[in-house]
Amino acid sequence: MKEQLGWGHPTYLNAMSAYARFLRERQRIEDAEVVEREIRTVEAVVDVHSIQMPKGALSLSGLR
Numbered sequence: 001m002k003e004q005l006g007w008g009h010p011t012y013l014n015a016m017s018a019y020a021r022f023l024r025e026r027q028r029i030e031d032a033e034v035v036e037r038e039i040r041t042v043e044a045v046v047d048v049h050s051i052q053m054p055k056g057a058l059s060l061s062g063l064r
Helices: 010-025 029-044
Strands: none
Touching (some): 010 029
16 A cells, blocks of 8 residues: 555555554554554655745745
8 A cells, every 4th residue: 555655645644543543452552653653754754745835936036
């Protein structure tokens, strides 16, 4: 799923969260913590494409 959807895809993250809950319910706490750590890492990464910049801010005219 990670390869097909991508590392930070919301569907992948939702599935990973459900998996972590499943692991916790089965008393597999250490495994759940590994999965939750991966989720936190993904959520902490900022997607540069999501940052809103003023029009022309990165062009030469934006340097004036």
